[in-house]
């Protein structure tokens with residue numbers, strides 16, 4: 001099999017999604033791009049997480065041509081291809097309909113930066129407009145609205161996260177859902193205190209020097 005390491009990373013990221021309550025049944029997609037070849041490993045469409053193995057994942061090229069795997073690729077493949085073409089810095093994409101972030105999606109509202117952990121995400125999580133699945137509409141809407149953020153909520157749909165690695169995009173997907181959950185409950189109690197852009201930048205500098213192994 002091709003791209004065994006990347007295949008394993010995509011697989012491990014995929015199985016984190018149900019564990020962290022970000023997906024149910026078939027929903028959600030993870031893909032990763034190999035920096036050396038530009039080839040992409042992506043989840044098959046309509047496939048149960050509990051039956052998934054690394055061998056079920058597909059390898060496709062930048063145009064979406066299937067190079068390895070017998071199953072059909074994710075219905076969201078066009079969006080991933082669109083983003084990889086336009087963002088050479090991105091090598092991992094996670095898409096889910098995680099429930100708390102999707103509350104903001106159905107309200108058509110960004111997720112406010114109410115926790116210092118948003119430093120990892122780039123601040124307020126922007127909201128992208130409604131776009132149908134399957135073509136380039138979601139990708140072009142993401143490019144128009146994402147700015148410097150590593151995540152975006154798409155109206156009436158769900159969340160996309162982007163990172164230099166598949167695992168980082170997965171961590172960000174979990175962080176976004178945590179943030180959305182806290183913001184949602186806080187808003188039920190009143191008006192949460194939102195961090196200023198200066199405070200977000202300050203925490204980004206702190207995380208850059210102190211955080212992680």
Ligand SMILES: [Zn+2]
Pocket residue numbers: 028076095096097157158
């Ligand atoms: Zn979706």
